[in-house]
Amino acid sequence: MKTPGLINIDVCGLCNRTCNYCPRSSSYPNEKEYMSIELFKKFVFDLDGYTGIVCFTGRGENSLHPYFGALAKILNHPTRTYKTRIISNGYKLWERKHYFELFDIIILNSYDSIEMMEKRKELFPNAYHRYWDQNMEPEEWGETVVQVMNRTEMYEGTATDKSQINTPCVLPSVKIWIHWDGTIQKCCNDWTNTDIFGNIETDNILDVWKSKKFVELQQNLLKGNRACNKVCSTCNRKLDARDKQRLKWLTA
Numbered sequence: 001m002k003t004p005g006l007i008n009i010d011v012c013g014l015c016n017r018t019c020n021y022c023p024r025s026s027s028y029p030n031e032k033e034y035m036s037i038e039l040f041k042k043f044v045f046d047l048d049g050y051t052g053i054v055c056f057t058g059r060g061e062n063s064l065h066p067y068f069g070a071l072a073k074i075l076n077h078p079t080r081t082y083k084t085r086i087i088s089n090g091y092k093l094w095e096r097k098h099y100f101e102l103f104d105i106i107i108l109n110s111y112d113s114i115e116m117m118e119k120r121k122e123l124f125p126n127a128y129h130r131y132w133d134q135n136m137e138p139e140e141w142g143e144t145v146v147q148v149m150n151r152t153e154m155y156e157g158t159a160t161d162k163s164q165i166n167t168p169c170v171l172p173s174v175k176i177w178i179h180w181d182g183t184i185q186k187c188c189n190d191w192t193n194t195d196i197f198g199n200i201e202t203d204n205i206l207d208v209w210k211s212k213k214f215v216e217l218q219q220n221l222l223k224g225n226r227a228c229n230k231v232c233s234t235c236n237r238k239l240d241a242r243d244k245q246r247l248k249w250l251t252a
Contacts, residue, residue, distance in 0.1 A: 001250075003052055004209050006175035008188065009043070010058020011035040012065040013180050016091050017111065019132070023191050034065050035180045037074070039201055043178070044074055046204045047082060053105070055085040059191065060180065063092040069099045076102040090120060097123065165233060169221040170246040176209055184208050186217060187231075194231045222251055 013031030047054065054075060056062040063086075065071060076084050085105035093100065093108070100106055106127035110117035117131045172186040179185060184198040184205060198208045208214060220228040227233045239247065 001173065002210075003050060003206055004174065004176045005052045007047075007050075007052065007054045007178065007205060008057050008175060009035075009054065009178040010060055010062065010180050011040065011056065011068075011071060012058070012060040012062050014064045015059065015061045015089075016064065017061070017089055019111065031060075031180075033180055034067075035071075035182065037067055037070060039182055040071055041074060043182075043200045043205065044077070046200070046206065047080070050082045050206065053083045053085050055087060055105075056103075057085075057087040058177075058180070058188070061089055061091055062086065063088050063096060063100075068092070068096060072099040072102050093120065093123070100124070165226050166224045167226070167239060168224040168247055169226065169232065169235075169237065170239070170243050170250060171221075171237075172214070173218045173222060173250050174246055176205065176214075178205065186214070189235055189237060190231050192231065195229065222247065 011034060013033035015030060056072075056075075062068065072086075083104045084102070085107065086100065086103045087107040087109065088100070089111060090108045106124055108117075108120055108124065108127050108129050110120060110129065110131045114131055117129050120127070121129055171188075177185040177188055177190075178200060179193065182199045182201045183193065183196045184200060184203065185193070186195055186197065197211065197214055198205075217229060220226075221232060226235065
């Protein structure tokens, strides 16, 4: 792919949840850190001509950013050529509804109850709604609900499945990740922030995608060579049905 189909950006280091499948429930810090408006503006400027999807999502809850509204407006400017998406737990949904409505695609995760999800459906009938019962144990979730992963050994609830060491991975071939501090990462599962491919403060995200280092990683992972990368070699993420379709297309 000449450009990533999806650019995920995480502008906030805080989350108001400690879900049992997430490293925040055990070892990952809750940081009161935010991406600056100036850095975010630079990122959006670099997206000139990009036609994929830019998504507010990450290890934090982006709507907790003190200037969430300003960032939403900057991202959703009228001359953009890309689509916008937000994935949120809806914590700030009611008081910031008009900012959520700026996004082309809204995905809301409800954790407290089915009733909460149904109430949100009334408020946002065109959004995608998902319910995650955070009281369930990991072995009860099943792949139809969520794929429980070890987050490259950051999540203590699962052990590394060594059988995945030769399994292809498509994630860095279809999307790229930006942390709140501007660092560019290959994947949302690198919770240790080990592999840094650049920083949007000094690098254009689309140039990083085409860089030799990033392309070589993509090629190795599509071949199933997770051992090429220390972080990937400890990840137990499996190929789901959508990944298998992507793999077929990417390797055709």
